[in-house]
Amino acid sequence: MKMKDTLLIGRTDFPMRANLPNKEAERQKEWEEQKVYERRLEKNKDNESFILHDGPPFANGNIHIGHALNKISKDTINRYKSMQGYYANFVPGWDTHGLPIEQKLKEKGVDRKSLSMSEYRQMCSDYAWTQINTQREDFKRLGVAGDWKHPYVTLQKDYEAAQIRVFGKMAEKGLIYRGKKPVYWSPSSESALAEAEIEYQDVRGPSIYVSFEVKDGKGLIENGSQFIIWTTTPWTIPSNLAIAVNPNYQYAVVETAGQKYIVAADLVDKMGQLFEWKDITVEKEILGADLEHMTAQHPFYDRESLLVTGDHVSLEEGTGLVHTAPGHGDDDYLLGVKYGLEILAPIDGTGHFTEEAPGFEGVFYDDANRMVTDKLKEKDQLLHMEFISHSYPHDWRTKQPIIFRATPQWFASIEKIREELLNEIDSVEWLLPSGRQRMYNMVEGRGDWVISRQRAWGVPLPVFYAENGQPILSSETTKHVADIFEKHGSNVWYEWEAEDLLPEGFTHPDSPNGEFTKETDIMDVWFDSGSSHEAVLRGREDLKFPADMYLEGSDQYRGYFNSSLTTSVAINGEAPYRSVLSQGFVLDGEGRKMSKSVGNVIAPKDVIRQMGADIIRLWVSTVDYTSDVRVSMDILKQVSESYRKIRNTLRFLIANTSDFNPEENTVAYDDLESLDQYMANRLNQVTKNAVKAYEKYHFQGVYREINNFCITDLSNFYLDIAKDLVYIETENSKSRRSMQTVMYQTLIQVTKLLTPIIPHTTEEVWKYVDEEEDYVQLAGMPESTEFENEEEILEKWSNFMDLRDDVLKALEKARDAGLIGKSFESEVTIFVNPETRKLLDSLKTNLQQVLIVSQLNIEDEEQAPNEALSFEQWSVLVEKKSGEVCERCWITSDHVGTIEEAPSLCDKCYTIVKEHYPEALEN
Numbered sequence: 001m002k003m004k005d006t007l008l009i010g011r012t013d014f015p016m017r018a019n020l021p022n023k024e025a026e027r028q029k030e031w032e033e034q035k036v037y038e039r040r041l042e043k044n045k046d047n048e049s050f051i052l053h054d055g056p057p058f059a060n061g062n063i064h065i066g067h068a069l070n071k072i073s074k075d076t077i078n079r080y081k082s083m084q085g086y087y088a089n090f091v092p093g094w095d096t097h098g099l100p101i102e103q104k105l106k107e108k109g110v111d112r113k114s115l116s117m118s119e120y121r122q123m124c125s126d127y128a129w130t131q132i133n134t135q136r137e138d139f140k141r142l143g144v145a146g147d148w149k150h151p152y153v154t155l156q157k158d159y160e161a162a163q164i165r166v167f168g169k170m171a172e173k174g175l176i177y178r179g180k181k182p183v184y185w186s187p188s189s190e191s192a193l194a195e196a197e198i199e200y201q202d203v204r205g206p207s208i209y210v211s212f213e214v215k216d217g218k219g220l221i222e223n224g225s226q227f228i229i230w231t232t233t234p235w236t237i238p239s240n241l242a243i244a245v246n247p248n249y250q251y252a253v254v255e256t257a258g259q260k261y262i263v264a265a266d267l268v269d270k271m272g273q274l275f276e277w278k279d280i281t282v283e284k285e286i287l288g289a290d291l292e293h294m295t296a297q298h299p300f301y302d303r304e305s306l307l308v309t310g311d312h313v314s315l316e317e318g319t320g321l322v323h324t325a326p327g328h329g330d331d332d333y334l335l336g337v338k339y340g341l342e343i344l345a346p347i348d349g350t351g352h353f354t355e356e357a358p359g360f361e362g363v364f365y366d367d368a369n370r371m372v373t374d375k376l377k378e379k380d381q382l383l384h385m386e387f388i389s390h391s392y393p394h395d396w397r398t399k400q401p402i403i404f405r406a407t408p409q410w411f412a413s414i415e416k417i418r419e420e421l422l423n424e425i426d427s428v429e430w431l432l433p434s435g436r437q438r439m440y441n442m443v444e445g446r447g448d449w450v451i452s453r454q455r456a457w458g459v460p461l462p463v464f465y466a467e468n469g470q471p472i473l474s475s476e477t478t479k480h481v482a483d484i485f486e487k488h489g490s491n492v493w494y495e496w497e498a499e500d501l502l503p504e505g506f507t508h509p510d511s512p513n514g515e516f517t518k519e520t521d522i523m524d525v526w527f528d529s530g531s532s533h534e535a536v537l538r539g540r541e542d543l544k545f546p547a548d549m550y551l552e553g554s555d556q557y558r559g560y561f562n563s564s565l566t567t568s569v570a571i572n573g574e575a576p577y578r579s580v581l582s583q584g585f586v587l588d589g590e591g592r593k594m595s596k597s598v599g600n601v602i603a604p605k606d607v608i609r610q611m612g613a614d615i616i617r618l619w620v621s622t623v624d625y626t627s628d629v630r631v632s633m634d635i636l637k638q639v640s641e642s643y644r645k646i647r648n649t650l651r652f653l654i655a656n657t658s659d660f661n662p663e664e665n666t667v668a669y670d671d672l673e674s675l676d677q678y679m680a681n682r683l684n685q686v687t688k689n690a691v692k693a694y695e696k697y698h699f700q701g702v703y704r705e706i707n708n709f710c711i712t713d714l715s716n717f718y719l720d721i722a723k724d725l726v727y728i729e730t731e732n733s734k735s736r737r738s739m740q741t742v743m744y745q746t747l748i749q750v751t752k753l754l755t756p757i758i759p760h761t762t763e764e765v766w767k768y769v770d771e772e773e774d775y776v777q778l779a780g781m782p783e784s785t786e787f788e789n790e791e792e793i794l795e796k797w798s799n800f801m802d803l804r805d806d807v808l809k810a811l812e813k814a815r816d817a818g819l820i821g822k823s824f825e826s827e828v829t830i831f832v833n834p835e836t837r838k839l840l841d842s843l844k845t846n847l848q849q850v851l852i853v854s855q856l857n858i859e860d861e862e863q864a865p866n867e868a869l870s871f872e873q874w875s876v877l878v879e880k881k882s883g884e885v886c887e888r889c890w891i892t893s894d895h896v897g898t899i900e901e902a903p904s905l906c907d908k909c910y911t912i913v914k915e916h917y918p919e920a921l922e923n
Contacts, residue, residue, distance in 0.1 A: 003887055003904070006917040007727045008736075010655030014768050018647060020612020024760045028140065031763075036775050037145045040082050041089055043778060050086035052078055053537060053547035053577065054146075055560045056093035056154065056529050059131035060100050063138040065594070065616075065631055066553065066586045068604045072620045073583065073699070074551055075144040079756035080694045083781040089542050090146035092139065093532060096128040096155040097458040098525040099189050099397050117456060117494040124457040125155055138605065142613045143759055145777075152536045154528045160459050161486035162535035163528060167462065168478030169571040175413045176451075178471055180343055182326075182333050183450045185405035186395040187351025187365070191454045192409055194524050195446065195558060199396040202389050206369055207232050209274070209319065209384040210376055211261070212243060212296035212305055220286055220294075221253060225260035227296050227307075228271070228383060230318030232390060235368040237376070238357040239325035241341045242306045242332075243296060246313035247289035249320055255281045262291075264320025271319060275383055288313075299381045301358070308335050327406035330447060345406040349454060365403060410452035410461055410521065412566065418443065420569050429579040431697060432626050438557050439565075439580075449566065451524045458522030460493040464502065465517045466510030476503055493518065530563025533576035550577040554584055581697060583625045589632030602631050614758040615640050621703040621757045642707060646754070647761060649710040652719055653747040654768045656726050660740040662770055667734070667741045669787060674845040676742045678797040679718050681790050682709070683746050688784040690753045699757065706753055714746070721850055728889045728909070730916055744769075749782040799839055803830070803874065807851055810869045810876035820880055824890050827881040829857040831864035832874045854881040854892040888913070 031037070052074055057067055074090065081088040101124050106112070112120050136148055152159060170176050184193040211226035227243055245251065250265040256277040263271050265285050272280050294307040305324075312331045313322050326336025327345030336343055346356035353360040353368060359375070360368050376382035393402050414421070421443045430436035452461060462481040464472040480503045484492060493501065498516040507514065537545040546568075552560055561580060568576035587593060588600040595601065607616055619639045623629040669680060686709045693701030722739055729736040748769060755762040755776050766776040773779040787793070807830065811823050820826045828851065832840070840847060840858060848856035864875040884896035887904035895907045902910045902921055913920050 001917060001920040001922075003913075003920050006888065006913050006920050008659070008729075008731060009727050010652070010658055012651065012655040012658055012768060014651050014654045014765070016648065016651060018612065018614075018643075018761065018764075020614055020760065021609055023764065024143070024608075024613050025141070027760050027763055028143065031145075031775075031777075034775070036777055037147075039775075040145075040777055041087060044082060044085055044087040047085050047087050049544055049548075050078075050081040050088045051537070051543050051547045052081075052088070052090060052549045052551060053532065053543075054091060054093045055550060055552040055556060056095035056152070056532065057135065058098070058100060059094045059096045059128045059135060059153075060104065061131065061134075063135055063604055064586075065602045065604055067135075067139075068142055068616055069586055069620055069623075069625060069629070070551070070553065070583060071139050071144045072142055072617050073625060073697075075142075075146075076617075076620070076699055076756045077549070077551070077697060079145065079759065079777065080781065083752065083755065083777070083779065085780065090144075091150070091152055091536060091540065091543060092136075092144075092146050092148060093152040093536065094128075094132050094135070094154065095525060095529045096125075096132070096153055097522070097528055099191070099455060099457075101127055102455065102457050103397070112456065118491050120456055121491055121494065128153075128155060141608060142604065143617060152532065152540075154459075154525075154532075157486050157489045158539065159531075159535045160490045161482045162539055163459055163523070163531040164462050164478060164482035164485055166531045166534050166567050166571055167523070167527070168475055168482065170412060170567070171473050171478060172475050173570065175416055175570055176410065176473065177413065178408060178410050180406055180408045181411075182329055182343075182345070182404040182406045183409055184393065184402050185347075185349075185407065186398065186400065186402045187349070188398040188400035189395055189455075190349045192407065192450050192452060193395060193402060194450060194526055197396050197526075198393045198402065200391045201394050201399075203392045203401065204387055204389045205232055205392070206234055206373065207386050207388045208234050208373060208376070208382060210237065210299060210323070211381045211383055212299060213381075214262075214294065215297045215304055216295040218290075218294050220290060221262065222260060225253065225262060226381075227262050227321055228319045229321045229323040231323045232388070233328070233369075234372040234376075235365045236325045236328045237299065237323070237372050238301070238353070238360055238368075239327050239344050239346060240298060240305055240323055241303075241326055241344060242308045242324035242335060242339065244308050244310040244313050244322040244324045244331075244335060245288040245291050245320065246311065247287070247292070247309040249288045249313070249315070250285045251288055251291060251320065252285050253283040255283055262321070264315055266315055267320055299379055300375050306339060306341065308339050310335050328404045330404070333406065343406045347403065347405050349407075351403065366401070409450045410463070410519075412449040412451050412527075412570070414443070414446050414448050414566065417566075417570055418446075420573065421565060424565065424569050424575040428575050428577060431579055431581040435557065435580055435582055439561065442558055442562060443565075446562075449524075449563075451527050452519075452521040453524055454520075455522055458525060459490055459528060461519045461521050461523055462493075463519035464498055465519070466508050467513060467515050468510045470510045471519075472508055472510075472516070477506070526559060526563040527567070529560055530567045533564055533568050534571070537576065545572075546574065546576045546578055548577075549579045549581060551581045552583070554582040557582065581626075584628035587628055587630050589630055589635055591628075591630060600632075602633065602636075607633075607636060611636060611640055612760070614760050615643055617758055618643050618703070621699040624700055643758070643761075645715065646707065646710050649714050649719070650747065650751065650761075650765050652715075653743050653750075654765065656719075656722060657740050657744040657747060658768075659731065660737070660744050662744055665732075665737050665740065666744075667738045669785075671734075671738070672741065673735055673738045674793075674843050675718075675721070675797075675850060676738045677787075677789075678793055679713070679742045680745070681787060681793050682713050683742070683749060684784045684787065684790065685794070686713075687749055687753065687782050691781060691784070694756070694781075702753065702757065706750060710750070719743075721852065724849060724852060724889065728912070730912055751776060752779055752782045755779075796839060796842060800843060803836070803840075804851065806869075806871045806874065807876055810878050811853075813869065814878040819878065822890075823852050824854050824885070825881055825892055826853050827855040827857070827879045828853045829859055829868070829877040829879070830874055831859050831861045831868060831877070833861050836874055854883075 078088045078090045186193050209230050211228050214221050214223050214225040217223055252265040252268050254261045291307045292309050295304040324332045326332045326341050326343045346354045348354055351365045353363050355361050395402050425440050462478050498518045537543050564576050686705050690702045690705045751762045751765045762776050814820050868875040868877040881892040883892050883894040885892050886896050886906040888909040893906040897903050899910050
């Protein structure tokens, strides 16, 4: 028997290399075969539920890293809640209707006009399902647990029927109406858009100042004078019907070079400089209210522009007189209604002028800017033009500019339920405090919601029209349509005649001949996803309404959070969620937006192929996801290094507890060695802090707590000491079993704490422990233990750790000076005051072993020689230890070589070997 065979060096088959890309897939297959998720639900079925309702991602293309951040965050929460005993069923969902899929089919060469509407919509549906199946596998590969066999999908029959019922209930309450008013219109999509479908980009465009000749100044202003307006949309001048002034401002009549102009009095000097006026004379000032009902001549059409008043007029930009086109803006529209003006919008769905704008027929609106300015120059009414950069709304799908265009649309009234919405916002727990104010401001200032879209792929608006064109929208008709959709799907809207979609025997006074037509518009896709609380939370017995949590990206304050709140308050009188948590966006390593053209996109499937899903999951736990986060392959490599350290720590614990039977070998807390009691208390602290962080959904806090514990407390301290005790002592020695007791408990608790974050790895660990549950996912979160002397123990050892830090500094300095190599070559003397001596005595432990030195001396501070390294509270002297190195424990001792039977051993090792491994002495 060789001497090395007398050492109890821990051994394990737990591999050092994780091989996650291959092993994770095998593990996931096992979980599915063993129905681990279903068993988890069954275990907690009688307990309190926790429902995190999944906001549906759009079914289009492989998932991106932002998807991964969101779904892993949800999965981490659900796994934690499940291990806390909650019934946490996660039903994933998909949003499937809308323009992106139509665009994809167009890119594939599908000619929509050559197909029937039903055929085309079926192609959209087929494409959506292929995307769902792709994304479903992507999400599952990330280790996201849920009811993947029964997701909710917005194109499913039962979902569409539920959505129609939401619409019907809102209509019954008078919240749905048809009107002609300006809406966001996307010429590139040929459809109206909601606020949630708008993004702003900086554009460079013309800024013009135009004069309108006074036609009727009501005796206060001389006819022939010039009102001056300002606009950044010259193409809307053909639609001008009014000029707005603020009723509370003073307006000046300015004369210069024989011409009279009217601008806000406070802007005379500014305008004089801009227009390079000379010899300015202010003839008079007139209150804005007194300008009301004056008229001006349109610059190039034979019609008048009415002077109107509006509080929206400011002095921040322009002249204090605002060009007003009721068909092209909200404020303009409201003034148009107030003053009985025509809601003129001479632009068709593709953005081209109609014959209502003579001279511009067929011209694209943006191309008309130059034509309008040329015509104004020709009329000598363009006073100034420059090009400026300003923020302008764009279609978030096509990235093209949008326009404000008045068209007949269907609206959901926000105004009628605004107070209810605001009250419900205050009843919700906004886990990101700024979220409450953000949502409140959006709802407070939001106009009515345009819910109709001029597209093919979506849920049809269940509206019929009588022979005289009057819309028919009743509870009877919408309920009947919902029942039909639930049985046959929404394609029947395009396959059946209107009469077949109406209740049997349906009559209406406006259709004496019994003839009806159908609405051709579809619903806004935000109405689709915003109905999920009704279709899913109320529609499934294994869920509940309201949900405990919604968790989505921060852009969903204007999207999913908003539409869900609106529809739920409208029909239920309450919010669909008890709490809301939002996440920032994922940027590249330099803080830039990810873009294929830039080449900085990180695809989850590529990371999984190289590193494994647990690396992405661990990355999620390292970032503060409440704001924008960064990711790059370099960042992920750093995360991978952290993973390696955690894994190796767990591997060491597995190896060195392989001969430990928790039922037979566990040492009671009161009987633990002092050092082990300290580590038991540190483990207790880590457990409490990690659970608190989980409760706050602060994964970064969990990661930091465990990572620091693994590196600082375990690898750099406790486990370093363990090698010199667990390897050296006899198998059943009290000190060894004491340390193994804490090591095993640490292994179990850290594994459980890490399970919501890196479940593939922790399940691999779980195969090597002796616990009741066959899967750690079925175990409970570790509970902290309240030890009587916890505070005292932690304080004493914390003070000792300060001393240890200084000893390590002294050892390092001695190493740098070439005095010693390994710390076991040293003899250390610490010179202390009485208080520190008392502390060291109270620890009741082998401090020489804890400091990993061959000899430790404690002396009074007065005896410290000059060569001792001085610290604030003590001094440390490091000397090279005399003697020889023990072959077995590596300690340097004067006793090595003095024992004839074992000249290479120290006296302690000799005693152990002689008693337990006598055959080793024979070699």
